[in-house]
Amino acid sequence: MSKPRVAFFDFACCEGCQLQVANFGEALLDVLKLIDVVEFREVMSEKSNEKYDIAIVEGSITTNHDIERIKKIRNTAKVLIAYGSCATIGGVNGMKNNFPLEKIKKYVYNKDANYFDTIATKAVHQVVKVDYFVHGCPIYQPEFIEVLKSALRGLPYKVPDYSVCVECKLNENECMYDKGITCLGPITRAGCNSWCINNGNICYGCRGMVTNPAKNAQMDVLDKYKIPLDWIKNKINMYNKAGEQAPEEK
Amino acid sequence: MKRVDLKESEYIVKPATIIKAKPMTALEKFFEIELDSGASLDHEPGQFVMVSIPGAGDAPISVSSSPTKRSSFDLVVRNAGKLTGVMHRLNAGDKIDIRGPFGRGFPIRILEGNDLLFVAGGLGIVPLRSLINFVIDNRRDFGRVNILLGCKTPSDMLFGDEVEQWGQRLDVNFNCTVDKSDPDWKGNVGLITSLIPGVNLDAEKTFGVVVGPPVMYKFVIKELLNKDIPARQILVSLERHMKCGVGKCGHCQIGNYYCCQDGPVFTYEEIKDNIEAL
Amino acid sequence: MKQFKILEKKDFPQFIKRLSKKHKVVAPVSRGNKSYAFTQVDSSDQIAMKYIPTILPPKKYFMPQRETLAQYNKSKKTFQTVLEFEELVIFGVHTCDLAGIQCLNIVFSDTPKDINYIARKNRILIIGLECNDYCDEYASCKVMDSHHPNGGYDLFFTELKESFIVHVNTLEGEGIIELTGLFKEATSNHLKEREGVIAAKKKIFKDEVDVHYKDLKPMFDKSAGSKVWEDLEKRCLSCGNCTNVCPTCYCFDIIDEINLDLDTGYRIRQWDSCQNEDFAKVAGGESFREERGQRQRHRYMRKFSYPVERYARHFCTGCGRCSRTCMAKINLKETINALAKENR
Numbered sequence: 001m002s003k004p005r006v007a008f009f010d011f012a013c014c015e016g017c018q019l020q021v022a023n024f025g026e027a028l029l030d031v032l033k034l035i036d037v038v039e040f041r042e043v044m045s046e047k048s049n050e051k052y053d054i055a056i057v058e059g060s061i062t063t064n065h066d067i068e069r070i071k072k073i074r075n076t077a078k079v080l081i082a083y084g085s086c087a088t089i090g091g092v093n094g095m096k097n098n099f100p101l102e103k104i105k106k107y108v109y110n111k112d113a114n115y116f117d118t119i120a121t122k123a124v125h126q127v128v129k130v131d132y133f134v135h136g137c138p139i140y141q142p143e144f145i146e147v148l149k150s151a152l153r154g155l156p157y158k159v160p161d162y163s164v165c166v167e168c169k170l171n172e173n174e175c176m177y178d179k180g181i182t183c184l185g186p187i188t189r190a191g192c193n194s195w196c197i198n199n200g201n202i203c204y205g206c207r208g209m210v211t212n213p214a215k216n217a218q219m220d221v222l223d224k225y226k227i228p229l230d231w232i233k234n235k236i237n238m239y240n241k242a243g244e245q246a247p248e249e250k
Numbered sequence: 251m252k253r254v255d256l257k258e259s260e261y262i263v264k265p266a267t268i269i270k271a272k273p274m275t276a277l278e279k280f281f282e283i284e285l286d287s288g289a290s291l292d293h294e295p296g297q298f299v300m301v302s303i304p305g306a307g308d309a310p311i312s313v314s315s316s317p318t319k320r321s322s323f324d325l326v327v328r329n330a331g332k333l334t335g336v337m338h339r340l341n342a343g344d345k346i347d348i349r350g351p352f353g354r355g356f357p358i359r360i361l362e363g364n365d366l367l368f369v370a371g372g373l374g375i376v377p378l379r380s381l382i383n384f385v386i387d388n389r390r391d392f393g394r395v396n397i398l399l400g401c402k403t404p405s406d407m408l409f410g411d412e413v414e415q416w417g418q419r420l421d422v423n424f425n426c427t428v429d430k431s432d433p434d435w436k437g438n439v440g441l442i443t444s445l446i447p448g449v450n451l452d453a454e455k456t457f458g459v460v461v462g463p464p465v466m467y468k469f470v471i472k473e474l475l476n477k478d479i480p481a482r483q484i485l486v487s488l489e490r491h492m493k494c495g496v497g498k499c500g501h502c503q504i505g506n507y508y509c510c511q512d513g514p515v516f517t518y519e520e521i522k523d524n525i526e527a528l
Numbered sequence: 529m530k531q532f533k534i535l536e537k538k539d540f541p542q543f544i545k546r547l548s549k550k551h552k553v554v555a556p557v558s559r560g561n562k563s564y565a566f567t568q569v570d571s572s573d574q575i576a577m578k579y580i581p582t583i584l585p586p587k588k589y590f591m592p593q594r595e596t597l598a599q600y601n602k603s604k605k606t607f608q609t610v611l612e613f614e615e616l617v618i619f620g621v622h623t624c625d626l627a628g629i630q631c632l633n634i635v636f637s638d639t640p641k642d643i644n645y646i647a648r649k650n651r652i653l654i655i656g657l658e659c660n661d662y663c664d665e666y667a668s669c670k671v672m673d674s675h676h677p678n679g680g681y682d683l684f685f686t687e688l689k690e691s692f693i694v695h696v697n698t699l700e701g702e703g704i705i706e707l708t709g710l711f712k713e714a715t716s717n718h719l720k721e722r723e724g725v726i727a728a729k730k731k732i733f734k735d736e737v738d739v740h741y742k743d744l745k746p747m748f749d750k751s752a753g754s755k756v757w758e759d760l761e762k763r764c765l766s767c768g769n770c771t772n773v774c775p776t777c778y779c780f781d782i783i784d785e786i787n788l789d790l791d792t793g794y795r796i797r798q799w800d801s802c803q804n805e806d807f808a809k810v811a812g813g814e815s816f817r818e819e820r821g822q823r824q825r826h827r828y829m830r831k832f833s834y835p836v837e838r839y840a841r842h843f844c845t846g847c848g849r850c851s852r853t854c855m856a857k858i859n860l861k862e863t864i865n866a867l868a869k870e871n872r
Binding site for chain 3: 251252253254255256257258259260261262263265302304305306307308309328330331334345347463464489490491493494496497498499500501503504505506525526
Binding site: 027030031033034145146152153161162163166169172173174175177178185186187210211212213214216217218220221224 | 559560561562563565582583584588593762763764765766767768769772773785786788789790799801804805806820853855856857
């Protein structure tokens with residue numbers, strides 16, 4: 001059986017997730033035994049000439065041109081994997097949606113604003129069908145490999161629908177809240193093996209929220225730890241704003 | 251951390267071969283399976299096995315054939331998850347692994363000599379078929395037999411040919427209904443509960459055996475109680491999520507019962523005060 | 529009274545040093561502000577002798593968070609069940625955690641036996657450590673009768689003024705005494721001092737809830753429609769912390785992992801929680817405990833009712849971990865008292 005042809009694409013992003021893939025180390029050699037990489041801007045100059053089986057897409061959709069391009073990729077690829085927060089939930093690009101589009105356009109491009117086509121930030125699945133998601137900013141390498149293995153075998157990959165706290169407890173980390181630090185672990189879906197907290201950082205919610213985050217109970221928690229609602233809202237907005245459209249111009 | 255082979259474990263699998271496979275509906279596929287050891291599965295009607303495919307995991311599947319069929323057994327698999335998705339790609343000659351049979355099946359020794367009223371809704375026919383065929387194969391050991399069958403539409407009906415044969419038998423009373431008819435359907439239309447009042451039965455010596463989707467039980471049981479069938483003579487088979495099959499993992503717990511060990515077959519008497527059961 | 533030995537406090541560093549030369553020793557080690565974890569040690573100054581219950585109980589050594597149950601090779605058509613184990617001495621196990629391990633022993637020895645658990649347990653030596661005072665306000669070990677030792681250890685240390693008095697409970701425990709060569713016989717003075725500690729504990733440890741031990745099960749059995757669960761429904765985040773830190777929770781999931789050759793791999797058992805969204809969901813999508821209040825009730829019933837019926841034992845050790853770790857400050861003592869109040 002010939003190896004599936006895999007193409008990596010990027011949209012609005014920092015290309016950090018590509019770097020994560022390029023930095024797989026030894027596992028990269030094993031991965032390359034399974035797939036034929038035909039396009040990957042960060043590591044090679046060859047192009048796929050629109051012949052690929054699996055498209056692995058980084059970045060969010062932020063222009064009308066992006067919409068056309070991702071639709072074309074979707075039409076060509078048998079399987080589409082969205083990877084990295086920008087692609088899976090909009091990520092930091094979603095912060096743009098906090099502001100009216102025209103206002104933010106002017107703020108960024110000033111007098112040249114009219115030359116730039118921009119739309120409210122969208123995650124890839126808000127535009128085309130996505131078969132697999134690898135959440136995270138950046139992606140957690142072991143999860144990317146799990147997803148790739150699932151895709152190659154045609155099996156579903158289920159992103160855990162429980163919170164990062166579950167994995168964090170299993171890793172026996174001291175709770176950030178006990179240190180007096182606000183952390184988004186309780187509402188963020190797991191799958192990263194509480195990577196950030198294991199390394200002394202907080203959870204920024206880069207994987208998106210669990211499906212049933214118990215909003216009222218969360219409010220109680222904030223109340224108890226005397227955390228202002230705005231703090232947590234701002235933290236959530238950092239990655240999770242693309243779920244909402246930009247507010248109307250006032 | 252050291253790792254050694256274990257010769258004894260609840261997680262040892264028995265290699266098996268699919269000897270027949272055919273799609274039944276858009277979602278269900280039928281499999282006939284033989285253990286590679288040549289041994290019989292030796293299950294009780296109503297028990298289940300864990301089907302295992304290395305790399306895809308394992309999942310509980312009811313045995314659908316009667317233990318009177320010795321050399322092989324039948325499974326009906328709905329494509330609803332990782333393992334069952336892989337199962338649907340398999341065909342005759344392919345290998346799978348089996349753990350079990352597990353659980354408490356239907357109490358055949360207690361049912362013997364009594365009248366039986368089978369009520370199967372939707373996929374409920376799959377586990378119930380193991381008991382119905384067992385009873386038909388040992389017809390003289392049982393009293394009157396009534397079979398009531400219900401499904402969503404005529405095209406959802408499983409085991410159509412076999413069901414037709416049950417209907418033609420003189421020693422079985424058979425009736426079925428669909429929720430939604432199609433132009434070719436000549437039978438009843440309506441919920442399965444509507445068939446129960448019309449059944450002529452001797453409540454004292456009748457066992458009601460009910461298997462169907464979770465929503466069905468309350469309504470069917472109510473009708474059976476209306477017929478004066480005692481709670482201890484109403485048998486149900488409950489569906490729960492199972493991971494281990496050996497009463498440890500906790501997923502299938504119904505109150506204090508482990509569905510995989512204490513069930514899946516329960517009498518209504520056993521579960522009527524258990525708020526997690528129905 | 530020959531089974532009591534004495535270890536002078538000044539000899540304690542040497543004890544850990546000698547023990548850890550021969551065995552892998554794990555003991556409570558500080559992990560930040562008021563958090564502790566059982567961690568490998570080779571010196572006594574790493575050990576937190578005065579500690580509140582560790583983040584995870586020692587169950588992590590008996591049923592690890594992740595454990596390989598089998599390894600397979602698809603092309604060779606092999607599926608081999610395996611045991612992963614480690615020879616280990618756990619030092620400093622509080623009586624509540626000894627009780628927790630006893631609960632797990634009961635579950636995994638019940639038919640059908642879990643060979644992986646039992647084989648692993650047989651390779652772990654346990655050295656208990658008496659609590660002469662409460663850990664903190666979350667503990668309810670007195671009402672659960674686990675504030676004093678009820679067996680389940682090889683050696684048991686009780687701190688006296690100048691020394692530890694050590695109860696030798698097993699041959700393996702005696703092996704440690706001989707190996708380290710630091711223990712002497714207890715004198716009647718030592719035994720008297722120990723009696724004093726026990727008497728003092730009687731004054732400190734009082735029932736922490738308004739319900740008698742014996743009335744807990746009937747109270748929970750009657751609680752199905754209680755407002756208390758409605759309250760927990762509103763408060764619980766279902767983060768699963770309470771079950772993951774519980775010394776007697778043992779629910780697990782089984783998953784298959786495959787290597788990058790897409791041919792060989794492992795069947796893995798990993799901890800799972802009845803608080804998680806998908807825990808009781810069947811293939812058809814129906815969840816049998818959709819509401820957080822139902823899940824919380826289930827958790828409590830698995831401590832105070834179901835195991836009492838099945839194994840004649842409460843599966844709460846009063847360690848207080850679930851309350852200490854709860855993001856929403858759901859407190860076991862408060863839940864029990866609220867139910868008791870409803871009953872009055």
